[in-house]
Amino acid sequence: MSVLLEAKNVSKLFGGLKAVSNFNMTINKGELVGLIGPNGAGKTTAFNLFTGVYQPTTGTISLDGKSLLGMKPSQITQRGIARTFQNIRLFSELSVLDNVKIAYHTHLNYNLLEAAFRVGRYMQQERQVEETGKELLKIFKLDDKVNEIAKNLPYGAQRRLEIARALATRPKLLLLDEPAAGMNPQETKELMEMIRWIKKEFALSILLIEHDMSLVMGICERIYVLEYGSIIAQGVPDEIKKDPEVIRAYLGEEA
Amino acid sequence: MNSLRKRDLKAIVISLIVFAIIQGLISSEFLDPFWQLNIIVICINIIMSVSLNLINGYTGQFSLGHAGFMAIGAYTGAVLSVNFHMPFIIGLIVAFAVAAIIGCLIGLPTMRLRGDYLAIATLGLGEIIRIVIMNVNYVGGAAGFMGIPKTTNFAWAFFVMLFVVFFIKNYVNSSYGRACVAIRENEIAAEAMGVNTTKYKVLAFTIGAGFAGVAGCLFAHTFYIIHPSSFTFLASFNYLIMIVMGGMGSITGSIAGAFILTTISALLSNWPELRMSIYALLLIGLMFYRPQGLFGNIELTSLPIFRHFKGGK
Amino acid sequence: MAIMLKMDDVNVFYGAIHAIKGINLEVDQGEIVTLIGANGAGKSTTLRTISGLLKPKTGTITFEDKIISGQPAHKIVEFGISQVPEGRRIFANMTVMENLELGAYVRTDKNGIKEDLKRVFKHFPRLAERKKQEAGTLSGGEQQMLAMGRALMSSPRLLLLDEPSMGLAPLLIKEIFEIIKDINKAGTTILLVEQNANMALSIANRAYVLETGKITLSGSAKELSNSEDVRKAYLGG
Amino acid sequence: GCGGQKSASDANTIKIGANFELTGNAANYGSAALDGLRLAVKEVNDAGGINGKTVELEEVDCKSEASEAANATTKLVTDKVSAIVGPATTGDVLASSPIVTDSKVPLIAPAATSPKVTVDDSGKVNPFIFRSCFIDPQQGDVMATFATKTLKVKTAAIYVDSSTDYSKSLGKVFKEKFEAAGGQVVDEEAFVQKDQDFKTTLTKIKAANPDVIFIPAYYEEVGKIVKQARELGITAPLLGTDGWDDNKVVDIAGADSLNNTFYSTHYSDQDKDVQNFIKLFQTANDGKSPNVFAALGYDAGKMLIEAIKQANSSDPQKIRDALENLKDIQVGTGTISMDKNHNPIKSAVIIEMKDGSKVMREKIAPES
Amino acid sequence: MGIMDQFLQQLINGISLGSIYALIALGYTMVYGIIKLINFAHGDIYMVGAYIGFFCITVMNWPVLPALLVSMLLTGILGMLIERFAYRPLRSAPRISVLITAIGVSFFLEYTMMYFVTPQPRTFPSILDDAAYHIGPFVINNQQIMIFAITIILMAILTYIVQYTKVGKAMRAVSFDNETAQLMGINSNRIISVTFGIGSALAAAAGVLVGIYYNSIDPLMGIMPGLKAFVAAVLGGIGILPGAAAGGIILGIIEALVSGFISSTFRDAAAFAILILVLLFKPTGLLGKNTNEKV
Ligand SMILES: Nc1ncnc2c1ncn2[C@@H]1O[C@H](COP(=O)(O)OP(=O)(O)OP(=O)(O)O)[C@@H](O)[C@H]1O
Ligand SMILES: Nc1ncnc2c1ncn2[C@@H]1O[C@H](COP(=O)(O)OP(=O)(O)OP(=O)(O)O)[C@@H](O)[C@H]1O
Ligand SMILES: CC(C)C[C@H](N)C(=O)O
Numbered sequence A: 001m002s003v004l005l006e007a008k009n010v011s012k013l014f015g016g017l018k019a020v021s022n023f024n025m026t027i028n029k030g031e032l033v034g035l036i037g038p039n040g041a042g043k044t045t046a047f048n049l050f051t052g053v054y055q056p057t058t059g060t061i062s063l064d065g066k067s068l069l070g071m072k073p074s075q076i077t078q079r080g081i082a083r084t085f086q087n088i089r090l091f092s093e094l095s096v097l098d099n100v101k102i103a104y105h106t107h108l109n110y111n112l113l114e115a116a117f118r119v120g121r122y123m124q125q126e127r128q129v130e131e132t133g134k135e136l137l138k139i140f141k142l143d144d145k146v147n148e149i150a151k152n153l154p155y156g157a158q159r160r161l162e163i164a165r166a167l168a169t170r171p172k173l174l175l176l177d178e179p180a181a182g183m184n185p186q187e188t189k190e191l192m193e194m195i196r197w198i199k200k201e202f203a204l205s206i207l208l209i210e211h212d213m214s215l216v217m218g219i220c221e222r223i224y225v226l227e228y229g230s231i232i233a234q235g236v237p238d239e240i241k242k243d244p245e246v247i248r249a250y251l252g253e254e255a
Numbered sequence B: 001m002n003s004l005r006k007r008d009l010k011a012i013v014i015s016l017i018v019f020a021i022i023q024g025l026i027s028s029e030f031l032d033p034f035w036q037l038n039i040i041v042i043c044i045n046i047i048m049s050v051s052l053n054l055i056n057g058y059t060g061q062f063s064l065g066h067a068g069f070m071a072i073g074a075y076t077g078a079v080l081s082v083n084f085h086m087p088f089i090i091g092l093i094v095a096f097a098v099a100a101i102i103g104c105l106i107g108l109p110t111m112r113l114r115g116d117y118l119a120i121a122t123l124g125l126g127e128i129i130r131i132v133i134m135n136v137n138y139v140g141g142a143a144g145f146m147g148i149p150k151t152t153n154f155a156w157a158f159f160v161m162l163f164v165v166f167f168i169k170n171y172v173n174s175s176y177g178r179a180c181v182a183i184r185e186n187e188i189a190a191e192a193m194g195v196n197t198t199k200y201k202v203l204a205f206t207i208g209a210g211f212a213g214v215a216g217c218l219f220a221h222t223f224y225i226i227h228p229s230s231f232t233f234l235a236s237f238n239y240l241i242m243i244v245m246g247g248m249g250s251i252t253g254s255i256a257g258a259f260i261l262t263t264i265s266a267l268l269s270n271w272p273e274l275r276m277s278i279y280a281l282l283l284i285g286l287m288f289y290r291p292q293g294l295f296g297n298i299e300l301t302s303l304p305i306f307r308h309f310k311g312g313k
Numbered sequence C: 001m002a003i004m005l006k007m008d009d010v011n012v013f014y015g016a017i018h019a020i021k022g023i024n025l026e027v028d029q030g031e032i033v034t035l036i037g038a039n040g041a042g043k044s045t046t047l048r049t050i051s052g053l054l055k056p057k058t059g060t061i062t063f064e065d066k067i068i069s070g071q072p073a074h075k076i077v078e079f080g081i082s083q084v085p086e087g088r089r090i091f092a093n094m095t096v097m098e099n100l101e102l103g104a105y106v107r108t109d110k111n112g113i114k115e116d117l118k119r120v121f122k123h124f125p126r127l128a129e130r131k132k133q134e135a136g137t138l139s140g141g142e143q144q145m146l147a148m149g150r151a152l153m154s155s156p157r158l159l160l161l162d163e164p165s166m167g168l169a170p171l172l173i174k175e176i177f178e179i180i181k182d183i184n185k186a187g188t189t190i191l192l193v194e195q196n197a198n199m200a201l202s203i204a205n206r207a208y209v210l211e212t213g214k215i216t217l218s219g220s221a222k223e224l225s226n227s228e229d230v231r232k233a234y235l236g237g
Numbered sequence D: 001g002c003g004g005q006k007s008a009s010d011a012n013t014i015k016i017g018a019n020f021e022l023t024g025n026a027a028n029y030g031s032a033a034l035d036g037l038r039l040a041v042k043e044v045n046d047a048g049g050i051n052g053k054t055v056e057l058e059e060v061d062c063k064s065e066a067s068e069a070a071n072a073t074t075k076l077v078t079d080k081v082s083a084i085v086g087p088a089t090t091g092d093v094l095a096s097s098p099i100v101t102d103s104k105v106p107l108i109a110p111a112a113t114s115p116k117v118t119v120d121d122s123g124k125v126n127p128f129i130f131r132s133c134f135i136d137p138q139q140g141d142v143m144a145t146f147a148t149k150t151l152k153v154k155t156a157a158i159y160v161d162s163s164t165d166y167s168k169s170l171g172k173v174f175k176e177k178f179e180a181a182g183g184q185v186v187d188e189e190a191f192v193q194k195d196q197d198f199k200t201t202l203t204k205i206k207a208a209n210p211d212v213i214f215i216p217a218y219y220e221e222v223g224k225i226v227k228q229a230r231e232l233g234i235t236a237p238l239l240g241t242d243g244w245d246d247n248k249v250v251d252i253a254g255a256d257s258l259n260n261t262f263y264s265t266h267y268s269d270q271d272k273d274v275q276n277f278i279k280l281f282q283t284a285n286d287g288k289s290p291n292v293f294a295a296l297g298y299d300a301g302k303m304l305i306e307a308i309k310q311a312n313s314s315d316p317q318k319i320r321d322a323l324e325n326l327k328d329i330q331v332g333t334g335t336i337s338m339d340k341n342h343n344p345i346k347s348a349v350i351i352e353m354k355d356g357s358k359v360m361r362e363k364i365a366p367e368s
Numbered sequence E: 001m002g003i004m005d006q007f008l009q010q011l012i013n014g015i016s017l018g019s020i021y022a023l024i025a026l027g028y029t030m031v032y033g034i035i036k037l038i039n040f041a042h043g044d045i046y047m048v049g050a051y052i053g054f055f056c057i058t059v060m061n062w063p064v065l066p067a068l069l070v071s072m073l074l075t076g077i078l079g080m081l082i083e084r085f086a087y088r089p090l091r092s093a094p095r096i097s098v099l100i101t102a103i104g105v106s107f108f109l110e111y112t113m114m115y116f117v118t119p120q121p122r123t124f125p126s127i128l129d130d131a132a133y134h135i136g137p138f139v140i141n142n143q144q145i146m147i148f149a150i151t152i153i154l155m156a157i158l159t160y161i162v163q164y165t166k167v168g169k170a171m172r173a174v175s176f177d178n179e180t181a182q183l184m185g186i187n188s189n190r191i192i193s194v195t196f197g198i199g200s201a202l203a204a205a206a207g208v209l210v211g212i213y214y215n216s217i218d219p220l221m222g223i224m225p226g227l228k229a230f231v232a233a234v235l236g237g238i239g240i241l242p243g244a245a246a247g248g249i250i251l252g253i254i255e256a257l258v259s260g261f262i263s264s265t266f267r268d269a270a271a272f273a274i275l276i277l278v279l280l281f282k283p284t285g286l287l288g289k290n291t292n293e294k295v
């Protein structure tokens, strides 16, 4: 197995607060990894560091062996990391299809004048985006809603759309931040199936943050546990479940 | 897809018909000079509002300095005609370029600001532009620039407007426009989709500023005279009102907003003392009646009646 | 037991969207009643309507024999209903103490307020430690505690809780549910909305199931947790 | 409004446009000049009109703004007036001038004193623009001479309104003449219309310690500047020009502050040449006394009426020709003739303010 | 006068000008803080305050203090009425429409006032004896002292109200989250109304003081100071009371120094330039907290 993402000794300070400290993580190609830990442990911050929203105070992060330091989020997306957000961030006034179309942004290369006068590469590329976009939505059972405004979708559909949109950027690594938040146990079960299927279908690696243990223990191949910005444990689900440190800090007794 | 171009073609034919009718009314002197002038002003205001809408409505960047760029275009155009005797078309092009370049230079640092902070910064920049002009004696300073030839006629105003509207319409319906709208909807998510938000914000600001410059050049050649006081932040408010009234994020809305407000203003000139009070009440009333603007963010042309016009979906 | 809250054929709209379609619901004095349902079923809408943040288009809500529907939100607090809103919504730029004081905004009985403050600190000792801290810097679980403490400061007879476990780590969820039970034992009636239906049913007396704005099932918490339909739809098994 | 083709001068009337600052910063000048013009028109109509035709005034407000002045003038020429009187101030006249030139309608500016009004930068006389007052080089000169000869000062500061051509050009003339007479300009400052606070700049001027301060400006700002200057403890004489000649200055600055100030203007009401006009005006206006700008408006009206009489036509072009050749006609402020630059030859006076009232210090006949 | 003396004299000039900006800015910031509205009509409320004061002093022949208080009271009520009838109906509308409404209200106040009092400036009578105190080479007059003192007093009262009283806490709560404030039992409409009242009364105080200081008022007098006050509020960090006061004074001083040492025609440009520079380095103003949206 080859390494896709590697974070070495990463720390992030907010003022005096060490949100992430000495963080080390590797994700291999094709892996599905979980990241758990108490509230405020620094999980989302880790995502933000991977995607260029924040720059690490110290340490290095690399994708496919190439450093991501100093890159803007948009550049990192072009390199192949896509994400969803803890609090859904759709383009809420736009149609479902437009949400996905925007994600193809980096794969379009007609220039400003071609766009303004609708000549050259414009027509052909626009047609292609429209078609691929619709196909993708079909996979996520959103094809009957292509023209609906995103904010009018039910919550679950919004979560699906956010994942579809992330996939449209054609990532190598997909980061999911609490995809099951606000879902009931049944909905969570369905989501679990979907994540498995995506990983296979799109042949990518996934890193996910989640507080719902049924999901995390159910699908993750490996799990990292964060507390106060530091990794306190890592391993396969069965090890993690039994780890006394994890039970003390996060799971609680009789987990 | 060819239907896209067909639609454009149809729209152009319709525009030509509109042009022919109005030009006929002017030539036959059915419209008196007052209204002839106002029709030109409407075209200029449409350019202003549509270009501002690209910045405010589509890209979601709250700019209150649009009149400043108009001033740049106006003074550039005026200097070229009066002091360098350049043909009008050169004036328009250079006005675009100068306003766009300054827009870009201003946009680069300020587009980092958000919301109301951006609004006040752009307002301030608009005022700075105006105050600098006020201190340049070469263009008449605070006393104004006089003796500009009256070159702008209805044909110039109309066709330049048509060009600008089509340019911006096609722009927003491309991946460029989608990037802008994505920024408006959620900047962080837009970045996560690979949209270089700074680039597209500055680009929208630059293009918007450039076309405001074009409008300014037309404006300068309409009234014989330009004056820094025509380009205060109150003028910028006026264009803002037009796009809000029409509906942010709707080009047809901006056109309607510019048309309606300019016409109302002109009609009210019959009651000079009460004109502004009535105007103010109308404004407030319209906001109560339709807070999201007349068209919201929907294009008039996407309403059902217009569908078959466009050749269907 | 006396009926404390009663919703009678209540309909709520967001513009044209018919979010709540003729709900009938009762909460008795001293109970924990839970409202479960899928995303967007209308659970929060129901609570917001009771609190007066939304006005029902038709139907009435009665609280302790007074009709409260149509009253503004700040009046309803005075009647004795307090809500812990979805997502906590603490006043992040104020201190913990100031948040708690705002909770007691409608009250004038200085001694009563002091009593209740003590009570809150007993339930949530961690808040007592952090009186002076700016609320926005609290951890997620602490913020949830503050939101509940703040609601208790108005000394409500009915407490509405909207997804108190959302986004919390498993350990904290357990803690919060323990506290809810304590509060109820101390005499406050509770209407609880939860996605975490297993937990909710485990502490509730009775439950209602809400589906796209309608109540489709109701009964004792035990009955519902054993119901095949409920388990399939909401409990993940 | 729509279809505004109002009847042009027809068989029985001659229509004259009156375009004045009725609101805005220079409203007092405009309204005064219009009062004077109305008086002239009333007189001729009472006397049976011009060759049987009544003179009709179409009055428009240029709001003391250049662009509005252009709009208002456009409206007048659209309504086919035979000639236009006004606006009062230089800037507004300059804004109107290309329009009347394009449509070949003569315009008489009653009070616009900048030379640019009638003669452009290249020295070409604008065929359609005339005036009924003296010009700025004259009053700039008068004040510079007064400063050096009468007040015997060595240094001056100049504080101009950079938003008016009037003020800017006067500042220039004064500087030239003052330096030519051996004086030294120690500080030059500018403000713009509608400024409220002048103290900061006045502090700077005070630091330069000039013997006099020359402030060619309009009444609103003059009043505030004088007041704030005195508040700052500036005791030096303040010099001004015809823009000072409005009672508003006294209202704002207060009589005390105005002591030790001097300005040039068109006449003094103690002057015997104008007594006749003053009486006429008082009778027509319930005893209200005119100011200089009413007189200039009256003069403009008189000149225009005389030109129409001589042209015996309501044709703008013919009226223009007649205006160009006016000679020795009797107007409110004396007898005047039009020179080749479309300027009448008039004398200037210097007024000193003493406890709120005007005292004539000098009357300077034009050098010709 | 040496350069240092000149500098100090300009500082005095700047502080008195800045105190006026500060007074107007306080109201701006309060209103912004509570409903996130850039109340462009605020400058015109200040104008109305000046006219009411003018009326009291010239027509009713009242002394300054009662005129000031009555003007504050009536203008405060006007502010509440405007909020009630123009802004409250749009509480759930997009912010930009409320902004346009505010511009509408601004035009309405300006031109309706103009219709009744004519556009011509009115001259305030000199009522305070403008005794000037010469301290060495500097001059301070009564009015400058009075403006500064009134500003400081009002500012202190206001800070006390907002920080320590129940109403003040309610204001902060409504400002942070209107809906949740209602869940605390706060009648947010009433609180918003009170905020408008106080803000408008402060503007009225500034209006009367300016009338006395510059002794000239006109219906459009509010436009520029209104804008400057807004700039001052943003400079200090909008929504923050001490920020508004500091912003106002700083702005006044900058303007004075620029006109004193560079050129008064660049005064406004310099004010805006400083604002923009500050924002580029501190996007939420001098005293503002950096509240970057948490991702
Ligand atoms: N932009 C920021 N500025 C200051 N502090 C921050 C910022 N972002 C995060 N933090 C702090 O860093 C810490 C880690 O936050 P983070 O959001 O990563 O937690 P988390 O593990 O995702 O928690 P949760 O499970 O509740 O989502 C917290 O204390 C948080 O308050
Ligand atoms: N402000 C609003 N405007 C329009 N529709 C809304 C609004 N708020 C909620 N809705 C709609 O009303 C319905 C009920 O929403 P509600 O928030 O009550 O659901 P919920 O059961 O609390 O769901 P969740 O588990 O996600 O909190 C949903 O379809 C939602 O989309
Ligand atoms: C009315 C006058 C004061 C006008 C002044 N003489 C000018 O030329 O502008």
Ligand SMILES: [Mg+2]
Binding pocket: A043, A044, A045, A086
């Ligand atoms: Mg998180």
Ligand SMILES: [Mg+2]
Binding pocket: C043, C044, C045, C086, C162
């Ligand atoms: Mg909910």
